[in-house]
Amino acid sequence: MTSTASIEKSVHSSKWQGSLNLVNVSRARNLAWLHVAEARIRNMLKWWTSIAAFSLGNPVLYLFSVGIGIGALVDKNGGSAQLGGVSYLTFLAPALLASAAIQSFQEEMSFPIMEGFEWDKSFFAMNSTPIQGVDIVNGLLASSTVKTVVTVGIYESVLLGFGAINVGVALPMFLSALLSGVAFGSVMMAITSFIKQDDGFFAIVGRFIIAPMIMFSGTYYPLESMPFYLQWAGWISPLWHATDLGRVISYGSPQQSWVVISHWVYLSIWIVVGLGLGYRQVSKRLAA
Amino acid sequence: MIFARGLTKVYGDFIAVDGIDFEVRKGEAFGLLGPNGAGKSTTMKMIASVSKRTGGDLTILGLDPNKRGPEIRAHLGVVPQQDNLDRELKVHENLFVYGRFFGLSRKFLKNKVEELLEFAQLTEKRNNKAEELSGGMKRRLTIARGLVNEPEILMLDEPTTGLDPQARHILWDRLFRLKEQGVTLVITTHYMDEAEQLCDRLIVMDKGKIMAEGSPADLIKRYASKEVLEVRFGSSRNIEIAEQIAHLGHRTEVLPDRILIYSDNGDADLQEILKLGLEPVTSLVRRSSLEDVFLRLTGRTLVE
Numbered sequence A: 001m002t003s004t005a006s007i008e009k010s011v012h013s014s015k016w017q018g019s020l021n022l023v024n025v026s027r028a029r030n031l032a033w034l035h036v037a038e039a040r041i042r043n044m045l046k047w048w049t050s051i052a053a054f055s056l057g058n059p060v061l062y063l064f065s066v067g068i069g070i071g072a073l074v075d076k077n078g079g080s081a082q083l084g085g086v087s088y089l090t091f092l093a094p095a096l097l098a099s100a101a102i103q104s105f106q107e108e109m110s111f112p113i114m115e116g117f118e119w120d121k122s123f124f125a126m127n128s129t130p131i132q133g134v135d136i137v138n139g140l141l142a143s144s145t146v147k148t149v150v151t152v153g154i155y156e157s158v159l160l161g162f163g164a165i166n167v168g169v170a171l172p173m174f175l176s177a178l179l180s181g182v183a184f185g186s187v188m189m190a191i192t193s194f195i196k197q198d199d200g201f202f203a204i205v206g207r208f209i210i211a212p213m214i215m216f217s218g219t220y221y222p223l224e225s226m227p228f229y230l231q232w233a234g235w236i237s238p239l240w241h242a243t244d245l246g247r248v249i250s251y252g253s254p255q256q257s258w259v260v261i262s263h264w265v266y267l268s269i270w271i272v273v274g275l276g277l278g279y280r281q282v283s284k285r286l287a288a
Numbered sequence B: 001m002i003f004a005r006g007l008t009k010v011y012g013d014f015i016a017v018d019g020i021d022f023e024v025r026k027g028e029a030f031g032l033l034g035p036n037g038a039g040k041s042t043t044m045k046m047i048a049s050v051s052k053r054t055g056g057d058l059t060i061l062g063l064d065p066n067k068r069g070p071e072i073r074a075h076l077g078v079v080p081q082q083d084n085l086d087r088e089l090k091v092h093e094n095l096f097v098y099g100r101f102f103g104l105s106r107k108f109l110k111n112k113v114e115e116l117l118e119f120a121q122l123t124e125k126r127n128n129k130a131e132e133l134s135g136g137m138k139r140r141l142t143i144a145r146g147l148v149n150e151p152e153i154l155m156l157d158e159p160t161t162g163l164d165p166q167a168r169h170i171l172w173d174r175l176f177r178l179k180e181q182g183v184t185l186v187i188t189t190h191y192m193d194e195a196e197q198l199c200d201r202l203i204v205m206d207k208g209k210i211m212a213e214g215s216p217a218d219l220i221k222r223y224a225s226k227e228v229l230e231v232r233f234g235s236s237r238n239i240e241i242a243e244q245i246a247h248l249g250h251r252t253e254v255l256p257d258r259i260l261i262y263s264d265n266g267d268a269d270l271q272e273i274l275k276l277g278l279e280p281v282t283s284l285v286r287r288s289s290l291e292d293v294f295l296r297l298t299g300r301t302l303v304e
């Protein structure tokens, strides 16, 4: 036990400067988002072994089973003709990369936000300093991006290792996957910021939004080979836009330029709408 | 330092804080007293420039929290009623990360964190996750965290709830020193001894309104007599006897277990009772306390 004497010492040895001398408000404001990101990343690092294992193990297992196993079947049966003349693995890779980015953002924009508002109330702690709601959102976005850069980076390395993509297109593919993650994450963040209790909401998101999204976004076969009345599911899904974009980048999958542009625009709209809503709701909830 | 006029907070159609006026001067220790639900925490959150007021005026350090929240908060130390530590982070990380939110340098924080760990008597627990701490330790960590930016105004919402007597007295001592250094303190509590010890001036709130304002001594003078005589006749006889002695003191109050006589001279009143031939089972003359004021102003019944 620390004795009273040592406490006395600590009181006397320190010179109290006062926050007026100590705190540089404009510095605190300018770097506010970074300080939030720093705190979040510290939290993530507590789990770095499982994050690393998952982001390496997942693509390896997936590529062996679906990519190579099913791929061999598809390629042997002449499926490659309907896939624009590329191997099934090459066809699949852009979709896998984008969905890895989306799932990474989905994780970061669900429970950590519940923790911040309800479980730890750590957002309220942040908000009792110069940090504001907007900084919290930006910090979450930044820290999720850092994590996704790492996990998608690992994923892409595995894809490269399996020869599913070319080194030359690795960077633009990476960026388009990241864009879909940010787009999905922004909207997910906005939605989560309204949630007061888990109540199985996130399980529902996983089962009834993420899983169908992956099924219906032209992930495993071209969207055009689905019945026309089901294709709308792909059109609204950020994953399909990112996947289609990735295929154009990866192996020059033929696509009209206005469609390519619309992919960028559509994903950007998700970001703008998600962030706009999120900034408002997070600030409002903190100020209640 | 703090100036409030007609300060109001409405949640839906419920008025939590109902147009209160007060002022806190630099270097003062200002207390908010009141039963649960009085609106103390809501008032604290508005002063902390987090919760938005729904009416009235409020300035802190001369600034309007609606417009200059972050700037005000840079100079506040906030200890909320409910600890909001980051459970996953270690004890020392909780202090460090919070310091970073104020833009404090890593170098400064390195020393500051050690100093605060010692202050909170948590040096040995520095590498434990916050969630592994006991309730009292969490409380001490939250209080230490509120000092990381060396605030001009320290806001403590029921700081000692959950602390053992030793920790309570160490904290009072530390708060007293901070006050000597010119730090302004705003404290809510429902421990009357704490309010009497710490507060230069206080307001008593009930149902969102201010019931009384003044120094502890003032309030006692105004709302209580000098002394209180407590006599017990056994619960079955208290009511009947109270009628016979109602003329004594300024005021008498009958509780299930005893009769309280608020008076200027308790001993004299006790003699009167004995003269009437009544023999209390026990009797006690004591000085009036803030607790008597509090109970008089906010009532004895529990309203929750």
Ligand SMILES: Nc1ncnc2c1ncn2[C@@H]1O[C@H](COP(=O)(O)OP(=O)(O)O)[C@@H](O)[C@H]1O
Pocket: A288, B011, B014, B016, B034, B035, B036, B037, B038, B039, B040, B041, B042, B043
């Ligand atoms: N976010 C909120 N929404 C609705 N009502 C609230 C909220 N916060 C507090 N209240 C209500 O306002 C009243 C005052 O609460 P509070 O300020 O916490 O009181 P105290 O701190 O004095 O115990 C209580 O009746 C409480 O239920």
Ligand SMILES: [Mg+2]
Pocket: B040, B041, B042, B081, B157
């Ligand atoms: Mg309270």
